[in-house]
Amino acid sequence: xxxxxxxxxxxxxxxxxxxxxxxxxxxxxxxxxxxxxxxxxxxxxxxxxxxxxxxxxxxxxxxxxxxxxxxxxxxxxxxxxxxxxxxxxxxxxxxxxxxxxxxxxxxxxxxxxxxxxxxxxxxxxxxxxxxxxxxxxxxxxxxxxxxxxxxxxxxxxxxxxxxxxxxxxxxxxxxxxx
Amino acid sequence: xxxxxxxxxxxxxxxxxxxxxxxxxxxxxxxxxxxxxxxxxxxxxxxxxxxxxxxxxxxxxxxxxxxxxxxxxxxxxxxxxxxxxxxxxxxxxxxxxxxxxxxxxxxxxxxxxxxxxxxxxxxxxxxxxxxxxxxxxxxxxxxxxxxxxxxxxxxxxxxxxxxxxxxxxxxxxxxxxxxxxxxxxxxxxxxxxxxxxxxxxxxxxxxxxxxxxxxxxxxxxxxxxxxxxxxxxxxxxxxxxxxxxxxxxxxxxxxxxxxxxxxxxxxxxxxxxxxxxxxxxxxxxxxxxxxxxxxxxxxxxxxxxxxxxxxxxxxxxxxxxxxxxxxxxxxxxxxxxxxxxxxxxxxxxxxxxxxxxxxxxxxxxxxxxxxxxxxxxxxxxxxxxxxxxxxxxxxxxxxxxxxxxxxxxxxxxxxxxxxxxxxxxxxxxxxxxxxxxxxxxxxxxxxxxxxxxxxxxxxxxxxxxxxxxxxxxxxxxxxxxxxxxxxxxxxxxxxxxxxxxxxxxxxxxxxxxxxxxxxxxxxxxxxxxxxxxxxxxxxxxxxxxxxxxxxxxxxxxxxxxxxxxxxxxxxxxxxxxxxxxxxxxxxxxxxxxxxxxxxxxxxxxxxxxxxxxxxxxxxxxxxxxxxxxxxxxxxxxxxxxxxxxxxxxxxxxxxxxxxxxxxxxxxxxxxxxxxxxxxxxxxxxxxxxxxxxxxxxxxxxxxxxxxxxxxxxxxxxxxxxxxxxxxxxxxxxxxxxxxxxxxxxxxxxxxxxxxxxxxxxxxxxxxxxxxxxxxxxxxxxxxxxxxxxxxxx
Numbered sequence: 001x002x003x004x005x006x007x008x009x010x011x012x013x014x015x016x017x018x019x020x021x022x023x024x025x026x027x028x029x030x031x032x033x034x035x036x037x038x039x040x041x042x043x044x045x046x047x048x049x050x051x052x053x054x055x056x057x058x059x060x061x062x063x064x065x066x067x068x069x070x071x072x073x074x075x076x077x078x079x080x081x082x083x084x085x086x087x088x089x090x091x092x093x094x095x096x097x098x099x100x101x102x103x104x105x106x107x108x109x110x111x112x113x114x115x116x117x118x119x120x121x122x123x124x125x126x127x128x129x130x131x132x133x134x135x136x137x138x139x140x141x142x143x144x145x146x147x148x149x150x151x152x153x154x155x156x157x158x159x160x161x162x163x164x165x166x167x168x169x170x171x172x173x174x175x176x177x178x
Numbered sequence: 179x180x181x182x183x184x185x186x187x188x189x190x191x192x193x194x195x196x197x198x199x200x201x202x203x204x205x206x207x208x209x210x211x212x213x214x215x216x217x218x219x220x221x222x223x224x225x226x227x228x229x230x231x232x233x234x235x236x237x238x239x240x241x242x243x244x245x246x247x248x249x250x251x252x253x254x255x256x257x258x259x260x261x262x263x264x265x266x267x268x269x270x271x272x273x274x275x276x277x278x279x280x281x282x283x284x285x286x287x288x289x290x291x292x293x294x295x296x297x298x299x300x301x302x303x304x305x306x307x308x309x310x311x312x313x314x315x316x317x318x319x320x321x322x323x324x325x326x327x328x329x330x331x332x333x334x335x336x337x338x339x340x341x342x343x344x345x346x347x348x349x350x351x352x353x354x355x356x357x358x359x360x361x362x363x364x365x366x367x368x369x370x371x372x373x374x375x376x377x378x379x380x381x382x383x384x385x386x387x388x389x390x391x392x393x394x395x396x397x398x399x400x401x402x403x404x405x406x407x408x409x410x411x412x413x414x415x416x417x418x419x420x421x422x423x424x425x426x427x428x429x430x431x432x433x434x435x436x437x438x439x440x441x442x443x444x445x446x447x448x449x450x451x452x453x454x455x456x457x458x459x460x461x462x463x464x465x466x467x468x469x470x471x472x473x474x475x476x477x478x479x480x481x482x483x484x485x486x487x488x489x490x491x492x493x494x495x496x497x498x499x500x501x502x503x504x505x506x507x508x509x510x511x512x513x514x515x516x517x518x519x520x521x522x523x524x525x526x527x528x529x530x531x532x533x534x535x536x537x538x539x540x541x542x543x544x545x546x547x548x549x550x551x552x553x554x555x556x557x558x559x560x561x562x563x564x565x566x567x568x569x570x571x572x573x574x575x576x577x578x579x580x581x582x583x584x585x586x587x588x589x590x591x592x593x594x595x596x597x598x599x600x601x602x603x604x605x606x607x608x609x610x611x612x613x614x615x616x617x618x619x620x621x622x623x624x625x626x627x628x629x630x631x632x633x634x635x636x637x638x639x640x641x642x643x644x645x646x647x648x649x650x651x652x653x654x655x656x657x658x659x660x661x662x663x664x665x666x667x668x669x670x671x672x673x674x675x676x677x678x679x680x681x682x683x684x685x686x687x688x689x690x691x692x693x694x695x696x697x698x699x700x701x702x703x704x705x706x707x708x709x710x711x712x713x714x715x716x717x718x719x720x721x722x723x724x725x726x727x728x729x730x731x732x733x734x735x736x737x738x739x740x741x742x743x744x745x746x747x748x749x750x751x752x753x754x755x756x757x758x759x760x761x762x763x764x765x766x767x768x769x770x771x772x773x774x775x776x777x778x779x780x781x782x783x784x785x786x787x788x789x790x791x792x793x794x795x796x797x798x799x800x801x802x803x804x805x806x807x808x809x810x811x812x813x814x815x816x817x818x819x820x821x822x823x824x825x826x827x828x829x830x831x832x833x834x835x836x837x838x839x840x841x842x843x844x845x846x847x848x849x850x851x852x853x854x855x856x857x858x859x860x861x862x863x864x865x866x867x868x869x870x871x872x873x874x875x876x877x878x879x880x881x882x883x884x885x886x887x888x889x890x891x892x893x894x895x896x897x898x899x900x901x902x903x904x905x906x907x908x909x910x911x912x913x914x915x916x917x918x919x920x921x922x923x924x925x926x927x928x929x930x931x932x933x934x935x936x937x938x939x940x941x942x943x944x945x946x947x948x949x950x951x952x953x954x955x956x957x958x959x960x961x962x963x964x965x966x967x968x969x970x971x
Contacts (some may be wrong), residue, residue, distance in 0.1 A: 016587050016627075020241045036496030042935065049864035076866030092897065094871065094907040096822065096861045099555035100235045100829040109835070123690055124592055126819035126863055129237035136238060136255050136265055148592070161594075 006032045008158035014124040014148035022135065023044050025144065025156035030173040033118070033143055037069070040116035040141070047088075048095060048122035049075030050146075056168055057121045062086055063175045069118075070110060072098055077121060079159075094115060095122065099130040103138050116141045123149040145171060186705035198291030201686045207325050207773070212964065214323025215338050218345045219365055224777040225363035225810065227388040227961050228784075231837050232809075232828035232858040236269040239825055243268050246352050261352050267308050270361035271350050272495045273802065273826045277365045277372070280803025283484050283535060284751055285339050285375030285421050286507065292332050292378060294421055294540075295386040305381055316761035317377040317754055317947060321370060323774030329385065329475050334379045336622045339371040339378070344372075344433075348365035362826075369807035370776070374799075377754035384658050389453040392661045394737040394745070397456035401721035401730075403469060405459045406440040411555035412475055412548050415443040416467065416490075417482030418750060420450035422504035425479070425544025427455050439548060442788035443468065445485050445750035446714055448467060452655045452746055460653055463687040463715035468620040468635055469646070471497055472565055477551035477558065478527075480541045480543060483507040484750075485798055487685075489622075498558070499552050500527035501534030504543055513535040520545045528553040535882030547796035564643055572640050573676050576602045576611075578630040585634055587622035588819070590624030590688065591617055595624060595634060598641070608641040615642035616692040653721025655734040656713070656748020660759040662766055664739040667707065669767025673786045675885015677741045678892050679703070679876030682813075683712040685793030685801045687719060688820040695865045696794050697723040699729060700744070701868050704731065706892050707741040713753050716794065717746045753804050757811055760787050778965045784812025785840065785959045788889065790855075793816035794868065796824070805859060814855045816868060821861045828858035832907060835950075840879060840959035841966040851959065852950055864899035873897075874905065879959050884954075891919035909934050913953040915945050 008027035014017075026032075037043050045064045049072030050059045051073075058080045065071050065086045073081050089109050090098065101107040102114065117140055119127055127144065132150035134142050144150035147160045147167045159168035193497070241254040244261065251259030258264050263343040282561055295303070305326055306519050307314050315326050318335045346368040348354075355361050355469045367947070373507075385387060390396045405411050415423040420700050430436040442459040451458035464485050470476065471493045479494050483505035487493060491510050494501045503510045515523050520542055524707055526532040527550045530800040532617045537543055566572040578601035598611035610789050615638050624634040639646060671677040681703050689695060696719050700710050710731075712720060720731050739759065744793065747755045764770040764782040772779060791808045796817050802824050809828060817824075823877055830837065832853040842849045856876040862868045873893045881889060890911060897905040909930055912918060918926050930936040936948025960966050 004790055011589055014587065014592060018239075020238070020254065021252050022241050042910075044625050048629075049867065052864060052866065073901075074867065075863035076870075076900050079866075079900065082902035091901045092870065092874070094867055096235070096827055097829050097857065099237075100233070100827070101831060101833075104831060107831075114916060115627050123863055125590070126690075126822055126861070129239075129822035130823075132239070133235065133237040133319070136241060137236070139350050156467075 001031055002026060002028060007048060011149035011158040013151045014066055014128065018128055018151065020132070020152070025149070025153040026123065027149055027158040028155045030170045031177070033145065033174050034177040036116055036143060037118075037174070038128050042110070042112040042114050043069055043116040043118065044072055044089070044114045045069050045118045045120060046072045046074060046095065046098060047077040047120050048079060048127065049078065050121035050123075051077035051080055054121065058176065060168070060171045062151060067175065067178050070112060075122075085097060088089065095126065095130055102134060114140060116143065118143045118145055119153070122146060124150070128152055145174070162177040183535035202362045208771050209773065211771060211773050211775030212911065213776055213777070215323065216776065217872050218349070218364065220343065221367065221776055221810075222363050223327050224780065224962065225366050226359065228809070228829070228858065229362055232830045234270065234358060235784050235824055235829050238265060238269055239823060241265060243562040246288045248428065259779065262356065266356040267356060269362060269825050270358035271355070271366070273824060274346065274361045274365040274368065277369045277803040277806050278343060278350070280801070281343050281368045281372035282374060283363070283800050284372050284379060284803075285336065285343060287483065287751065288375045288379035289336055289705070290384045290419060291421055292329060292336060295382055296329050297440060297806040299329065299386050301328060302821060303329040303385060305329070305331070305385055307381070307384060307659055308393070308661070310663045311392050311659050312662050313765060315377055315381060316758040316765065317373050319431065319772040320761055320774070320776050320779050322378055324806050325664070326381070332382055335374055337379050339374045342371045343368055344402050349807055352941040359929050363716075365806050366810035367460050368801040372803040373754055373757050373807040376751040377668060378746065379751040380748065380754055383420065387420070387454050389450070389748070390657045391660045393657050394739070395418070396655035396657050398652040398654055398732060399452045399456050399459055400652050401460040401653040402462060403466065403719055404647040404650045405461065406475060408441050408475070410438060410440045411477045411548070411551035412440045412651055413478055413480065414461065414470060414476035414550045415441070415451060415480045415482075416445055417445045417486050417505070417922040418484040419482040419505060420447050420454065421546070422538070422540045422543050423447060423451065423480050424454055425540045426547050427451070427458065429544035430548055435548070439551065448718065449656050449744065449749040451678055452653070456655055460718050460721065463718055465619045465687045466623060468493060469639055471499060472636055472639070474499070474558070477554040478502065479549050480547050481506060481508060482508070486799065493534040500554065500556070502527075502543060502547055502550070503534060503536045504538055504540070506538055509536045510534065520549070524549045524553070534936070565640040566945070567639060571888070572637065575637055575823050576630055578632050579603065580630065582629060585627060587624045588627040589692070590621060590623070591621060593617060604639075611638055611641035612645070614638050615646060616694075617689070617690065622936060641810070649722050651722045651724050651730040653718055653730070654731055654737050654746050656746050657716070657737060657750060658751055658752060659755045660739045660745070662762065663760065663761045665766045668740055669763045671741070672788060673767060673880065675878070675881035676786065678706065678790035678889045679873070680709045680711060680786065680787070681872055682789060682791045683710065683716045683794065684714060684717055684753055684756065684791055684804060684953060686795050687715045688795035688797040688818065690863065691865055693719050696720060699865050699868050701731060703872065704735050704742055704744060709741060710744045710745060710760070711739070711756050712744065713747045714750045714758065720744075724755065737803065750800060750804075751919055752865070757808060757813070760789050760811060760813060763787050777962050778846045780810060780812040781960050781965055783960045786878055786880040788878050788881075790872050790875045792868070792872055793821060794818040796821045797946040809858045814852050814858045816871050816875065817861045818858065819863050820862055826858055829860055830856045832856045832910070833871065840961050841963070843958035843960060843966055843969045844954070846970055854879055854911060870896050870900055870905070874907075877911055880957065881955055882955070883914065886911065886913070886917040887919055891918060894919060894922065904929065910950065912945070915943060916953065
């Protein structure tokens with residue numbers, strides 16, 4: 001159960017017209033993400049193309065990796081990550097392909113199925129479609145930790161587009177507690 | 179009365195007597211294949227083969243359905259609606275509908291053209307695409323099973339396509355299919371009809387209008403926002419059916435005044451105007467509509483059909499630009515003036531009595547448009563062309579912004595308009611707004627959401643005006659088909675792999691990045707001696723982006739269908755020539771018969787022709803059917819990230835070894851193969867990812883060792899450059915040491931041994947154990963049982 005204090009108020013979706021009838025993501029604070037990761041049997045962080053433009057996100061992803069969370073790098077995000085010592089589970093496949101793989105219970109690249117998947121550094125409209133696929137056709141817990149609120153994730157940060165520093169601080173807070 | 183022995187009328191009830199067209203015996207140009215004029219299920223088996231490997235992937239845009247009155251129905255989490263359809267199947271149905279729309283657009287365009295041209299030129303006008311094109315209609319031959327010789331023959335292909343489109347459209351009615359794979363098969367079927375429709379349309383206009391016939395070195399025409407001489411009246415044509423605006427050129431030529439006017443176009447009508455006469459110019463793609471109109475550049479706008487803004491009358495009238503709508507597909511609420519005298523139409527438009535007219539009579543359009551443009555031009559000589567009358571007006575507009583971010587949350591790219599506005603308000607610096615212009619689609623959604631009614635599009639365009647105006651490159655005029663002689667030259671190196679691939683950059687402008695990214699991606703392949711083919715909006719975007727020396731790709735690379743060259747085939751309907759080139763490789767190089775032989779040809783292409791479609795900014799329904807048509811033909815397609823909004827992809831699972839097999843005709847055995855290509859339709863997020871995916875999807879099971887070595891060299895180099903390391907899957911494409919890139923052979927053998935457990939004979943530098951299969955020069959793959967049986971005999 002997530003307490004009221006751990007949630008953000010209902011947020012504006014990244015695109016106001018991306019409407020569905022099923023549940024919207026719970027907008028959560030870092031502590032909830034920490035708890036979800038701690039409880040996960042096999043979590044993974046998937047990184048996207050924004051890491052090629054935003055150095056801070058590379059730094060964050062490296063820290064996740066150093067905390068023992070495996071990384072799947074898409075969109076070319078592998079390049080800066082590998083330069084900083086990360087060995088991603090995958091670097092060739094697109095998020096589109098990885099999502100198709102995640103929908104298959106036989107996909108166990110490190111021996112087990114992933115139960116919690118965190119997404120960092122994606123074009124919002126691209127990630128949104130993948131989150132929609134995972135929402136409807138899998139039981140995976142999806143967590144969007146980008147700067148836009150993602151309604152199709154199970155859990156998402158709220159909109160932090162106005163305050164990048166706050167976004168970074170929230171990511172750091174997760175890292176400091178896992 | 180004595181009854182004579184004979185047949186009673188009653189016995190004739192099953193005899194049909196047709197009066198009208200005399201059926202001519204089809205010339206025996208090839209033995210008929212198994213599927214001439216295929217119905218909706220004749221190729222289902224082939225589709226299911228593809229879809230077994232390349233599993234449909236669905237990313238719902240909506241998880242409800244409201245197509246009937248029992249709804250709306252909540253289909254979330256794959257629930258069933260009132261009619262029994264589940265979410266996956268509902269999405270497959272929606273994709274089928276999108277493909278029906280795309281196929282109908284091209285086919286109706288073809289129907290309009292063919293009927294009109296037969297009226298003008300007669301049905302016996304011969305199909306002559308030049309001396310180097312003997313396989314004139316590869317799609318029609320392969321799908322419909324006829325060899326069209328005249329304009330009239332094209333009607334037979336059209337009739338088949340129209341029938342199939344209606345049948346597929348029927349299948350999407352409530353209460354039909356209940357399996358998503360069968361809807362996908364229907365999407366593929368209607369998309370194949372789309373390709374036939376495109377081929378009909380382009381062949382018809384090439385032969386009737388005298389467009390270039392497979393000529394590699396066509397003229398270069400000015401392209402971009404700043405191309406017109408604003409001291410002349412400007413006629414702007416927009417859309418996809420040049421039939422209506424072509425007479426403008428004729429009229430101006432007849433009156434000897436062609437040099438006194440500017441005729442420039444938007445979207446594919448622009449391409450086709452330049453194919454008709456290279457004096458015409460190209461403003462740009464659909465995203466340039468508001469740019470051009472709001473800048474007040476045209477003195478008259480002539481619209482036809484498809485991919486035109488649905489608020490064109492409003493946009494033009496606000497700028498005092500009269501509009502002439504010509505196609506019955508887009509009448510736009512305007513008065514039909516077909517029966518009016520030309521001078522009365524001119525008077526009504528110039529005086530402003532009518533904002534626009536509907537004039538579906540091409541010859542009248544030819545006369546009216548120049549006359550209107552000339553009169554409006556006289557009135558508008560002092561136009562500013564800068565979106566705002568003054569800097570103060572621009573400043574006042576920017577000052578209205580409160581950074582509420584409504585625009586950001588509605589922009590297709592979530593562009594940070596708020597940040598640009600804030601900086602301009604504080605410092606007067608427009609640079610952050612100017613950057614947005616490079617990526618802005620000028621769709622205008624931001625303005626709809628703005629509570630202060632700021633003219634955001636105008637603000638962005640004005641902020642980058644100098645650079646926008648400087649976009650004046652050159653596009654090589656669309657050449658139409660690929661020559662048979664070119665296919666003879668490149669067929670073998672493509673099939674064997676020495677030419678590492680054909681990249682077909684096709685589609686719209688919904689790029690995730692600045693426009694220059696399309697050029698950056700394609701130049702990577704041109705430098706590496708791939709063949710690059712392009713059409714439509716991509717082809718004109720390429721013509722707008724110049725390098726440091728002021729040259730576009732068309733000025734740097736030749737226009738032949740050959741390694742290291744870039745071919746612009748023309749408009750949307752010219753895409754048929756790209757599919758046609760793949761088919762011609764199977765026919766001209768490999769001597770595979772075409773006539774009604776679709777599955778064999780598609781199977782050949784899937785296993786041997788390293789061609790990949792690339793749509794960096796897909797947005798239209800036509801793009802959906804074009805891509806799906808390529809998929810059925812065995813050609814994978816990579817789309818930009820907006821392509822995920824088509825909701826469906828075809829993505830294989832490379833780790834599932836049992837999914838990747840072929841029959842080897844040589845050995846007579848079912849053989850497991852490397853997953854090449856492993857996706858038929860997949861979206862990428864960044865240009866870096868696009869480059870790597872395009873390279874890897876060019877690999878084919880039939881590559882020779884030399885070919886595989888070349889393809890792997892590029893794939894590995896590009897992965898190291900853009901992904902920072904070797905690809906995850908490079909080793910699964912290695913069949914023997916001869917497949918390894920020469921320069922990296924030792925290094926890669928070491929990796930195979932250490933990381934993948936392969937056994938290496940280091941004395942001979944040979945792979946002893948490890949690959950999924952060995953290389954066999956006689957390997958002859960197929961996934962079609964009938965093809966296997968045919969060639970094993």
